[in-house]
Amino acid sequence: MKKIDSEKRQIKLALGALGVVFGDIGTSPLYAMKACFSGHHAIPLNPANVLGVLSLIIWSLLIVICLKYVTFVMAADNEGEGGIFALYELVCTKSKCRSLSFMLIAAMIGGALLYGDGVITPAISVLSAVEGLDVATTAAHAYTTHISCAILLGLFAFQSSGTDRIGKLFGPVMLVWFSLTGVYGFLAASHNPEVLQAFSPYYAVRFFADNGLAGCMVLGAVVLCVTGGEALFADMGHFGRKPITVSWYLVALPSLLLNYLGQGAILTARPETIINPFFSLFPKYLMLPMVGLATLAAIIASQAIISGAFSLTAQAVHLGFIPRIRIVQTSEDNPGQVYVRSVNWIMAVLCILLVILFKGSEHLAGAYGIAITGTMVITTYLFWFYLRERKWPVFAAAVLTGFFAVFDIGFFVVNFTKISGGGWFPIALAGIISYAMYVWIWGRARMRENLRLRGLEVRDLESEIEKYMLAKVPGEAVFMTASDFVPHAFLQHLRNNRVVHEKLVFLRVRTSSEPFLDPHKRIVVKNIDKNIWWLTVNYGFMEKPNLSLALVQSWNQIGISSADSYFYVGQVLFRFNENNNRSRFRRRLFIKLNAVAEEPLNYLKIPAEKVITIGTSVLV
Numbered sequence: 220m221k222k223i224d225s226e227k228r229q230i231k232l233a234l235g236a237l238g239v240v241f242g243d244i245g246t247s248p249l250y251a252m253k254a255c256f257s258g259h260h261a262i263p264l265n266p267a268n269v270l271g272v273l274s275l276i277i278w279s280l281l282i283v284i285c286l287k288y289v290t291f292v293m294a295a296d297n298e299g300e301g302g303i304f305a306l307y308e309l310v311c312t313k314s315k316c317r318s319l320s321f322m323l324i325a326a327m328i329g330g331a332l333l334y335g336d337g338v339i340t341p342a343i344s345v346l347s348a349v350e351g352l353d354v355a356t357t358a359a360h361a362y363t364t365h366i367s368c369a370i371l372l373g374l375f376a377f378q379s380s381g382t383d384r385i386g387k388l389f390g391p392v393m394l395v396w397f398s399l400t401g402v403y404g405f406l407a408a409s410h411n412p413e414v415l416q417a418f419s420p421y422y423a424v425r426f427f428a429d430n431g432l433a434g435c436m437v438l439g440a441v442v443l444c445v446t447g448g449e450a451l452f453a454d455m456g457h458f459g460r461k462p463i464t465v466s467w468y469l470v471a472l473p474s475l476l477l478n479y480l481g482q483g484a485i486l487t488a489r490p491e492t493i494i495n496p497f498f499s500l501f502p503k504y505l506m507l508p509m510v511g512l513a514t515l516a517a518i519i520a521s522q523a524i525i526s527g528a529f530s531l532t533a534q535a536v537h538l539g540f541i542p543r544i545r546i547v548q549t550s551e552d553n554p555g556q557v558y559v560r561s562v563n564w565i566m567a568v569l570c571i572l573l574v575i576l577f578k579g580s581e582h583l584a585g586a587y588g589i590a591i592t593g594t595m596v597i598t599t600y601l602f603w604f605y606l607r608e609r610k611w612p613v614f615a616a617a618v619l620t621g622f623f624a625v626f627d628i629g630f631f632v633v634n635f636t637k638i639s640g641g642g643w644f645p646i647a648l649a650g651i652i653s654y655a656m657y658v659w660i661w662g663r664a665r666m667r668e669n670l671r672l673r674g675l676e677v678r679d680l681e682s683e684i685e686k687y688m689l690a691k692v693p694g695e696a697v698f699m700t701a702s703d704f705v706p707h708a709f710l711q712h713l714r715n716n717r718v719v720h721e722k723l724v725f726l727r728v729r730t731s732s733e734p735f736l737d738p739h740k741r742i743v744v745k746n747i748d749k750n751i752w753w754l755t756v757n758y759g760f761m762e763k764p765n766l767s768l769a770l771v772q773s774w775n776q777i778g779i780s781s782a783d784s785y786f787y788v789g790q791v792l793f794r795f796n797e798n799n800n801r802s803r804f805r806r807r808l809f810i811k812l813n814a815v816a817e818e819p820l821n822y823l824k825i826p827a828e829k830v831i832t833i834g835t836s837v838l839v
Contacts, residue, residue, distance in 0.1 A: 238389030244447025271426025404481030
C-alpha cells in the first residue's frame with residue numbers, strides 16, 4: 220500500500236512539474252525558430268539553413284538540458300534543494316569561503332542574473348502568445364500590450380496560492396499543450412521526413428562552415444530553446460529530481476523535438492510561414508483555440524522562473540546574502556515550496572514595465588538570453604568545484620565541465636551582441652542586485668567585527684558577573700546571540716541594571732550548509748555555570764526557525780520553557796559616521812537595507828509579548 224501511495228505521489232509530482240518547471244522551455248517553440256530567421260541576426264531562409272538551425276536546436280537540447288542539467292547538475296542537489304545558491308553552499312562549506320572570495324562573487328552574480336531572467340521570461344512568453352492573435356485577426360493588435368499587462372498582473376496575483384496548487388491547476392494544461400504541439404509537429408514533419416537528417420551533427424557543423432560569423436551569431440536565437448534549463452535546477456526543491464526527470468524524458472523532450480522538426484518541415488515547404496511558424500502548424504479551425512492555449516502555456520512558462528526566484532530568495536536569506544524578508548511556506552508536505560510576497564510584486568512591476576517599454580516580443584528578444592546564459596556559465600564553474608569535492612580526477616572533471624563550458628560560453632558571448640538591443644536591462648538589474656548583496660555581506664561582516672572587538676569571552680563571564688552584579692532576581696531569561704561571545708544584550712543589562720536572573724540561557728541560532736536537519740540533532744546544550752547554559756539551535760538553510768518550540772524540546776536538559784521565560788534580543792542601531800568620507804554611499808545603502816529587514820521576533824517565531832529589546836549602537 221505504501222509503495223502504491225508513493226507511486227501515486229510521484230505521478231502527481233511529475234504532473235505538477237509539467238505545470239511549473241517545464242512551462243518556460245515548453246513554450247520556447249513559440250519564438251525560438253522564428254527568431255533564428257527574423258531576429259537581430261537573421262540568416263537567409265533556405266533548406267540548408269533550416270536543417271542547420273534544426274540540428275543546433277536538437278543538439279542544444281540533448282547536450283545542455285539532457286546531459287548537463289538532467290544527468291549531471293541535478294545530481295548535485297543539496298539534500299533535495301537545487302539552484303545556484305544551493306550549489307554554492309554545497310561546494311563551499313568552509314569558513315574561508317564565506318568571505319568575499321571569487322566563488323562567492325560568482326554565486327552572487329549568478330543568482331542576480333537569474334532574477335533578471337525571472338523578470339524577462341514572463342514578459343516575453345506572454346507577449347509572444349498574445350501576438351498569436353495576429354494570425355487569426357488583426358483587430359487585437361492595438362491591444363496586445365494591454366492584454367499582456369492584464370495577464371501578467373493576474374499571474375502574479377495568483378502566486379500566493381502556492382506552488383502545489385498552481386502545479387495541480389497548470390499540470391493538466393501543460394500536458395494538453397505538449398500533446399498537441401507534439402502531434403501537429405509530427406504531422407508536419409511526416410510530410411517532409413528529410414528534416415530527420417537534422418539529428419546528425421554534420422548539418423550543424425556545415426551550417427557554421429556555410430554561414431561563417433553570421434552562423435555563429437544565430438546562437439543568440441538558438442539559445443532560446445534551452446533557456447528553461449536553469450529553472451529545472453532552481454525548482455528542484457519544489458518537486459524533486461525524479462518527477463522532473465520523468466516529465467522531461469516522457470513528455471517534454473519528445474514534444475519539443477517533434478514540434479521543432481515540424482516547424483522546420485513547414486518552413487522548408489512554405490517559407491512565407493516565417494511570420495509565425497509555430498501557429499502555421501495548426502489548421503485554421505484550431506487557430507483561436509491554440510492562441511488561447513498558447514496564452515495559458517505562456518502564463519505557465521513564467522511560473523518556472525517565478526518559483527525559482529522564490530526558492531533562490533529563501534536560500535539567499537538563510538545564507539546571509541540579503542536581509543531577512545518574510546517567506547511563506549505554502550506546503551506542509553514539501554518545505555521547499557515557498558512564496559515571497561515582496562519579490563513577487565517587485566517582479567510584477569518590472570515585468571509590466573518591460574512590456575510597456577519594449578511593446579513586442581521581437582524587441583524583447585534582444586534583452587533575453589544574456590541573463591540566463593550568464594547563470595549557465597557560473598553554474599558550470601561551480602559544478603567544477605562540486606566534481607572536485609566528490610574526488611573526481613582533475614582530467615575527467617576538466618573534460619566534462621570544459622565540454623559544457625564550450626556551449627555555455629558560446630551562447631553567452633554571442634548574446635553580448637544584444638546589449639544595445641535591450642540586453643542592457645538584465646545586466647543593469649543583475650548589477651544592482653549583486654551590488655546590494657555585496658553591500659549587505661560587507662556590512663554584516665563589519666558589524667560582527669565591531670561587536671567582536673567589544674565582546675566578552677565566555678571564560679570571562681564569571682568575573683564580569685562578580686564585578687557588576689548587585690542582586691539575583693527570580694525568573695528565567697533567554698539572551699540571543701549571533702556569535703560565540705557573551706551576548707551584548709546581556710552585558711548591557713548586567714552593567715546598567717546590575718542584576719542577573721536565577722536561570723540564564725544564551726541562545727545562538729546557526730544555519731547549516733544542509734537544507735534540512737534531523738530534528739533530533741537540532742539542539743546542543745552546554746552548561747557554562749550553575750543555572751547558566753549555552754544553547755545552540757541548528758537549522759537547515761531552507762528551514763524556518765521556531766525558538767519557542769526549541770525551548771520546549773530542550774526542557775529536559777535546561778528546565779526552561781518559553782511560557783515562563785523572557786527573550787532579550789539585542790538590536791543593533793546603526794549610525795552613519797559623518798567623519799568618515801570613505802564609501803559613503805555603500806554605508807548609507809547598508810543602513811537602508813538593514814532598515815527593511817524583518818524583525819527577528821517574526822523570523823525566529825518568538826512571542827512578541829515575551830520580548831525585551833536592548834539596543835547597541837554601532838558606527839558605520
